[in-house]
Amino acid sequence: MCGIVGYIGPKQASTFLIDGLSKLEYRGYDSAGIAVHDGNQITIEKTIGRLANLEKKLDKHQLQGSLGIGHTRWATHGRPSDVNSHPHSDCTGNFVVVHNGIIENYMYLKEQLIAKGHIFTSETDTEVVAHLLEEHYDGDFEVAVKKVLDDISGSYALVFMTKFEPGKIICTKQDNPLVIGLGEGENFIASDIPAIINHTRRTYILSDGEMAVVTKDSVWVTNRQGVPITKKVFEVHWDAEAAEKGGYEHFMSKEIYEQPKAVRETMTSRLAKDNSHVTFEELKWSKGEMAAITKVMIVACGTAYHAGIVGKYYIESLARIPVEVDVASEFRYRSPLVDENTLAIVISQSGETLDTLAALKEAKRLGAKTMAITNVVGSSISREADQVVYTWAGPEIAVASTKAYTTQLISMAMLAIYMAGLRETITAERSQELISGLRNVPAQIHEILEDVEPIKTFAQQYGFNEDVFFIGRSLDYAVALEGALKLKEISYIHAEAYAAGELKHGTLALITEGVPVIALATQHDVYEKTLSNIKEVKARDAVVIGIAQQGDDQIKKYVDHTIFIPAADKFLAPILAVIPLQLLSYYAAVTRGCDVDKPRNLAKSVTVE
Incomplete structure (x- = not known):
């Protein structure tokens, strides 16, 4: 998924940040940015598109300073744009953050912060973290970060920087990887080892719930309560190419092993804490709108088509709506029976599959309501569909789809439970049973992979x-x-x-x-x-x-x-x-x-x- 880098030491931070981000390009991204502290203030430079676009900006406006953080973003909340790119700052520009993952309760926190006068500029969940840091800061950076972590829920790797303490970076993680590279008079932070392998092979691998205070000469690791943790140094013996794959022989293998995390993130913020119901904030269908749907058409290609076949079983069994599943390349050539009471669901990992996009346009032309299940924010299919459910699987590099498929199945299962709840075709007990089962899936996949x-x-x-x-x-x-x-x-x-x-x-x-x-x-x-x-x-x-x-x-x-x-x-x-x-x-x-x-x-x- 997204890439994180950080640097503190005697050198120009921007040099490492750009180099580190370039080593993470294989992960896939749609925007890039860095923030550098020059000892007096923090300056942010970021842009949509490839890292080369950011480098062009920096050629005209070099960021000076030996403390900095950077990010390549794979869009989840908010489409790809300059303003939605990371790093994000608070109202004053005194606090800056980069983030991988999803803040589940960001909307609730955002509403509270707006009521207190905070002004938001992006559509992201991440910006909430920067404003929370501003809200909690009372002269102690570490205390403020801990208060932020008490407020937020979700999955994340977070790196914080403040104008007020130019010799310090704080980072923490929950369900998203974060590694600290140990240098001589300098230290590095990254979401993956390739970013730092050319600078050091001595690392700390942070575990969930750990927080690290990083200076140029030290790394101080504690738990959330401030209890010190003694970390073992992990020596990296991979070469640079192997490091991109996280030590796996192939990207496909790496992506198979990423499935527990991927399906967990797909479910994030969509399952009620008491397992009583599924929530899709992006859909917001009424019971009347759901009752008006008399047929569902699922249209996709290849692996996504197979996910659609599973989805047919889910929706028919739980929501009790007739479902047809079509190969996208056949759909628009067979005069399908579609009208305004049809819901057409298209599934595509990339959101750019041409046959699926054409089928989507045909369904719209025939009057159907349309919904996309895709992995890529801002993709052609996501822009064309009336509504979108993102799988949040993160980039897939291997041609053969693995984690994209399992997250599509998770999405279809949640969608069927959601639809069944609106149609009142499922009992509260059965709904709770299925949602509890969904929560167990990441651990069960991990068990298979063991x-x-x-x-x-x-x-x-x-x-x-x-x-x-x-x-x-x-x-x-x-x-x-x-x-x-x-x-x-x-x-x-x-x-x-x-x-x-x-x-x-x-x-x-x-x-x-x-x-x-x-x-x-x-x-x-x-x-x-x-x-x-x-x-x-x-x-x-x-x-x-x-x-x-x-x-x-x-x-x-x-x-x-x-x-x-x-x-x-x-x-x-x-x-x-x-x-x-x-x-x-x-x-x-x-x-x-x-x-x-x-x-x-x-x-x-x-x-x-």
């Missing part, structure tokens, strides 16, 4: 097969489609997914001795039927890898290998079941020596028809 060795072994064992089949029923079929796509796009193995009940209608002719079959069996209401289908392929001597929920001892009798996911509600199981399939695909591609991040003939954002 033990990947069996998955790696299966991939190495069967990675040289030229055909693999995926089967499942109900929601498992939707997950099977995504698993097959992942395998074929990065390992070049011919992979097909089938609704398990369709095997006898032709596909069994392809099942021969030794052919791998990935069988998903996480849906309890069709479990016995799925076991029958597994028996069908085993009778033809297929090698079956079963994906099942923990506690299912029965499946072991029918398959050759089993991968278990944490036990979950049937509606949430697809979010977990796809993780082993992503890992199987990844390790199969590695086994075959494929270019994992850049598979042949494919592009990350498809902007041609």
